[in-house]
Amino acid sequence: MRAERWLREYGDTLFAYAFRRLGDADEAEDAVQETLIAALRAADGFRGESTEKTWLIGILRHKVIDVIRNRRVTPVRVEAVDGDRSASFKDGFWKNRPIKWPALPEDGMRRRELQAALNRAIDELPPTMRTAFCLKEIDGIASKEICKVMSISPTNFWTLLHRARLRLRESLTDEWFEKGQD
Numbered sequence: 221m222r223a224e225r226w227l228r229e230y231g232d233t234l235f236a237y238a239f240r241r242l243g244d245a246d247e248a249e250d251a252v253q254e255t256l257i258a259a260l261r262a263a264d265g266f267r268g269e270s271t272e273k274t275w276l277i278g279i280l281r282h283k284v285i286d287v288i289r290n291r292r293v294t295p296v297r298v299e300a301v302d303g304d305r306s307a308s309f310k311d312g313f314w315k316n317r318p319i320k321w322p323a324l325p326e327d328g329m330r331r332r333e334l335q336a337a338l339n340r341a342i343d344e345l346p347p348t349m350r351t352a353f354c355l356k357e358i359d360g361i362a363s364k365e366i367c368k369v370m371s372i373s374p375t376n377f378w379t380l381l382h383r384a385r386l387r388l389r390e391s392l393t394d395e396w397f398e399k400g401q402d
Contacts, residue, residue, distance in 0.1 A: 222263060223256045230273050234280055240339070241284050241354045243347045251287055255280040281359060288351060289369050334392075341391035345384055352377055353384035 234255060238248035258279050259266075266275055342350060351370065355361045361369075367377050 223260055226256060226259065226272065226276060230276055233273065234276060237277060237280055238284055240342060241351060241359075242287055243343075243350055247287050251280060251283040254283045254286075258283070285355075285361075285369050288355075337392060338388070341388050344391070345387060348372075349380045349384045349387070352380040353388075356381055 231252065234252045235248055238251040239245060242248050242251065255276060259276055262279075266272070270278075342353065345353060348370070352366060352372075355366045355369070356363065363374065363377060367374055370377070372380075
């Protein structure tokens with residue numbers, strides 16, 4: 221059966237995708253299950269213009285957004301950030317980039333290590349901050365759509381995104397970057 225093969229071949233990737241954005245294993249499993257059901261219903265319409273994996277992730281992306289949209293809306297509390305760290309950005313860009321960005325070897329080993337460190341840092345973000353960051357920076361969803369899906373104001377969204385970037389930078393600086401002069 222197709223769904224069994226998809227689950228065997230792509231299940232881990234689909235779950236990781238959903239979990240990174242939702243931060244909840246049960247919600248991620250449900251989203252993957254809904255994705256497989258939707259894919260089975262639409263399988264005859266799959267024209268092969270992309271890989272099955274890409275097609276399934278595209279369906280999952282919509283299922284994840286549905287989960288976020290259907291969550292009970294609760295006020296978002298964002299922790300205060302001290303003046304030094306919040307002064308690191310201006311108009312969404314680093315004021316002072318780290319002096320030396322890492323050079324990744326061609327064998328990809330350090331690249332995988334950096335990806336793992338980044339994934340851990342993303343996983344450690346507070347849920348709302350992680351969701352905003354993943355939808356914007358990883359999925360490339362428009363800011364207005366994210367605000368609508370998450371039921372937050374644009375100001376709140378940009379604050380979440382800004383603070384997520386600060387935390388990620390802080391998490392990665394010690395091991396991966398030389399510290400810049402802020």
